[in-house]
Amino acid sequence: MQNKPAIAVEGVSFRFADETKRAPLTLKDISFSVAHSEFVSIVGPSGCGKSTLLRLILDLQKPTSGSVEKNFTKSAMVFQGVATFPWLTVYENVAFGLRMQGMRDDTIASIVREKINEVGLRQNEGKHPRELSGGMRQRVGVARALAVSPDFLVMDEPFSSLDSITATALKNDILALWEKYRMTVLLVSHLISEAIELSDRIIVMGKHPGMIKKVIPIELPRPRNPRSSEFFKLLDEITALIDA
Amino acid sequence: MIHGGHRLKIYTRVEHVLVALATLFLPAIFLLIYGSFAKSDAFVLASGLGISFARLLVGYAISLFVGLAIALLIGTNKAGEWLMPVFDVLQNVPSFALIPVFALLLGYSNTMVVIFAATSIVWPILFYALSALRTAHQEWDEAATIFGAVGWKRVWNYHLPLVFPAIVTGSIVGISIGWEAVIGLEIIGFHTGVGVFLDSASKQGDQTALFLGIVAILFLVVTINKLVWSPLLKHARLYAE
Numbered sequence: 001m002q003n004k005p006a007i008a009v010e011g012v013s014f015r016f017a018d019e020t021k022r023a024p025l026t027l028k029d030i031s032f033s034v035a036h037s038e039f040v041s042i043v044g045p046s047g048c049g050k051s052t053l054l055r056l057i058l059d060l061q062k063p064t065s066g067s068v069e070k071n072f073t074k075s076a077m078v079f080q081g082v083a084t085f086p087w088l089t090v091y092e093n094v095a096f097g098l099r100m101q102g103m104r105d106d107t108i109a110s111i112v113r114e115k116i117n118e119v120g121l122r123q124n125e126g127k128h129p130r131e132l133s134g135g136m137r138q139r140v141g142v143a144r145a146l147a148v149s150p151d152f153l154v155m156d157e158p159f160s161s162l163d164s165i166t167a168t169a170l171k172n173d174i175l176a177l178w179e180k181y182r183m184t185v186l187l188v189s190h191l192i193s194e195a196i197e198l199s200d201r202i203i204v205m206g207k208h209p210g211m212i213k214k215v216i217p218i219e220l221p222r223p224r225n226p227r228s229s230e231f232f233k234l235l236d237e238i239t240a241l242i243d244a
Numbered sequence: 245m246i247h248g249g250h251r252l253k254i255y256t257r258v259e260h261v262l263v264a265l266a267t268l269f270l271p272a273i274f275l276l277i278y279g280s281f282a283k284s285d286a287f288v289l290a291s292g293l294g295i296s297f298a299r300l301l302v303g304y305a306i307s308l309f310v311g312l313a314i315a316l317l318i319g320t321n322k323a324g325e326w327l328m329p330v331f332d333v334l335q336n337v338p339s340f341a342l343i344p345v346f347a348l349l350l351g352y353s354n355t356m357v358v359i360f361a362a363t364s365i366v367w368p369i370l371f372y373a374l375s376a377l378r379t380a381h382q383e384w385d386e387a388a389t390i391f392g393a394v395g396w397k398r399v400w401n402y403h404l405p406l407v408f409p410a411i412v413t414g415s416i417v418g419i420s421i422g423w424e425a426v427i428g429l430e431i432i433g434f435h436t437g438v439g440v441f442l443d444s445a446s447k448q449g450d451q452t453a454l455f456l457g458i459v460a461i462l463f464l465v466v467t468i469n470k471l472v473w474s475p476l477l478k479h480a481r482l483y484a485e
Contacts, residue, residue, distance in 0.1 A: 060386050077390050083383035087405040087483040100392035100401070128482060148391065 004071045005033035006152055006184040007057060012066030013209075014052060025209040026052055030066070032203055032215060036151075037182040041195035042203045045242055049210030050188040051080070051156050057186070058154060072152035072184060076145035080157040084129040084140050090116065091125040093140050097148040115143040119173060135166035142170070146177060153178075155187045159194060171198065175222075192238045196231060197224050204241045213241050270463075289453075292441040293460050296430060299354065299437065300422050303361030307418060310362070311369030312411065316403055319377030335367040339425060343432065352433040357426060364425040365418035372414035373407040380406055409480035416473050423465070 014027040027049040034040045042050050055061045057068050058075060076097065084093045094115055098108045116125050119139040129137050138158055145153055155174075159167035175198055178185055189195045195202050196218055204213045216238065220230055314331070318324030342363065350356035388402040430439025438457060445453035 055386070058390060060389065075390065077387070079383045079387060081381070081383055083381070083387040085384060085387070085402075085405070087408070096387075096393075096401070097391035100394075100397055130484065144387075144391070 004069070006036045006038070006070075006072050007186070008033040008069040008071075009053075009057065010067050010069065012053075012056060012063045012068065014049070014056060014061070015064045025064075027056075027063075028209040028211045030210070030212055032212060034184055034186055036071075036184055038200050039178060039185045039187070039198055040201045040203065041187040041189055041199040042205060043189055043192055043195045043238065043242070044205030044210070044213075045207050046190060048205045048207035050190075050205060053210070054154050054156055054186065054188055070152075072150075074148055074150045075152040075154065076148050076150035078138070078141045078145050078153070078155040078158045080160055084137055084144070086129050089126050089128055090121055090132070090140050093129070094125075094143045094147050096144060101148070111147055112143075115147045118146070118177065119143045133166075135162050135170060138162060138166075138170060139173075142174065142177075146181070149181075150183055152184045152186070155185065157188055157190065160190065167194075174198070192235055192242075193226055193231075196220075196234050196238070197226060202238065204238055206242070206244075213244075270467075289438070289441055289457060289460055292436065292438040292457075293464060296426050296437040296439065297464060299357050300361055300419070300426050303358045303422055303426070304365055304415070304419060306358065306362040307365035307369055307422075308411070308415065311366045311414070311418075312373060312407070315370050315373035315377060315407065316399060319374045320403065331370065335371070339364045340428065343429065347433070357429050357434065357437075360429055361422045361425045365422040368417040368421070369411060369414035372410040372417075376407045376410035377403065405483060409483050412473065412476045412480045416477075419468075423461075427461075 009030055009032050012027060012030040013025055015025050016023050030053060042053065044050055052061065054077075056063050057070075058077060085096065088096065091112055094112045095108050098111060103111075113122075113125075116122055119142050121136060121139055121143065124132060124136065129140065132140070138161075141158070158174075159170060162170065171194065187195065187198060192202075199218050202216045202218060204216060205211065206213045216234070218234065220228070220234075225231060318327050318331075339360070343360065346356050346360050350359065384402070384406070388398060393402045426437065427439040427442070430437035431443045434440055438461060442454060442457045445451075445457060
């Protein structure tokens with residue numbers, strides 16, 4: 001399984017269900033693959049179908065045509081918005097996936113505490129999401145995803161609703177956790193600098209219909225300096241691609 | 245430390261339980277004292293109220309089960325949308341117009357009044373729960389799917405907590421409609437229940453008994469509200485974002 005890519009998307013097109021069957025294609029002929037332990041970002045303008053593509057990969061929606069080959073054992077997702085369950089505490093939210101797996105309570109407790117510590121929420125495990133800031137809620141989402149030990153982690157604009165200081169801190173934590181666990185990561189972002197900072201490769205998408213414009217490898221050494229000339233060069237290249 | 249997804253702690257202190265018990269016994273003591281002063285048979289009233297309340301409770305239990313089951317069936321299933329117009333039409337049929345039908349099928353029996361009450365109570369429970377399922381954040385639904393909540397695990401850990409506040413609100417509305425259904429039907433064609441007590445007091449011109457009956461119902465309603473619905477409503481706030 002390690003010889004094959006973690007995911008291989010082949011000629012995927014997608015059209016939202018429409019009574020008249022005349023809705024335009026949201027995604028057209030998308031093909032790419034992501035290797036195991038690779039960190040790949042998808043960037044593009046709003047409405048280009050980035051989030052839809054993630055949902056097709058995770059079987060939350062079915063492609064109109066094409067296929068997605070999956071060679072991972074466990075996936076998890078960090079959502080853009082409010083996906084923590086309001087009726088559960090931080091601890092219970094993080095434990096959710098483990099409880100669904102039918103794991104023993106003591107095993108769950110040790111995993112959940114470890115993940116809560118890793119995302120810096122040790123003092124807040126008994127709180128409900130509404131008692132937390134946006135950044136803390138997003139950390140709960142990250143801990144919940146990591147708790148199930150995914151070998152394929154999908155993140156849908158996880159920093160978009162956060163202020164820049166919180167986003168930077170969370171970004172650094174995610175990068176450290178990726179370096180620790182080396183899971184395959186597919187990140188959707190509308191912030192190009194964020195994608196350059198984190199990724200091994202960036203898939204640049206265009207819209208109407210959503211399609212891949214170019215796949216750009218990022219070979220800058222980590223940790224990356226967002227003020228370096230190489231960084232700005234990549235930023236200009238990708239911005240020009242999106243604007244074209 | 246691991247709790248079920250649908251955790252319920254209503255009374256957290258001993259004082260709460262004591263207040264609840266006091267609220268429960270005060271109406272009974274009031275009825276006994278007032279009944280003896282008014283020379284009305286407090287036992288007849290208490291037993292009538294008990295019979296009516298039991299009918300209401302059984303009707304409510306049936307409504308809760310049926311309403312929740314239908315809401316889950318059609319609210320979590322795209323094919324279920326086809327059934328919506330059917331329930332929409334059914335809920336618009338005036339309950340009391342169905343009394344002759346129920347009387348014909350079941351006679352004026354306990355079963356009849358319970359089923360009749362259930363057909364009145366079920367609608368708010370069904371439609372409030374359905375609304376909660378349909379207006380849930382798409383991301384909650386996706387998170388539940390991705391993290392493995394399928395089958396009964398999904399119902400217990402995701403759908404039930406999701407609809408819990410709606411079920412509480414729907415139950416409060418439904419129970420008040422249910423009281424009307426039970427008492428109304430008892431007045432029309434029964435020999436037992438608080439409705440019969442009130443009807444008899446009215447026909448005999450016994451204003452004291454009439455007043456006593458209404459106060460007794462009020463006491464019971466307030467008691468149920470304080471004991472059950474208020475704590476549940478407070479608990480339901482936990483489920484808000």
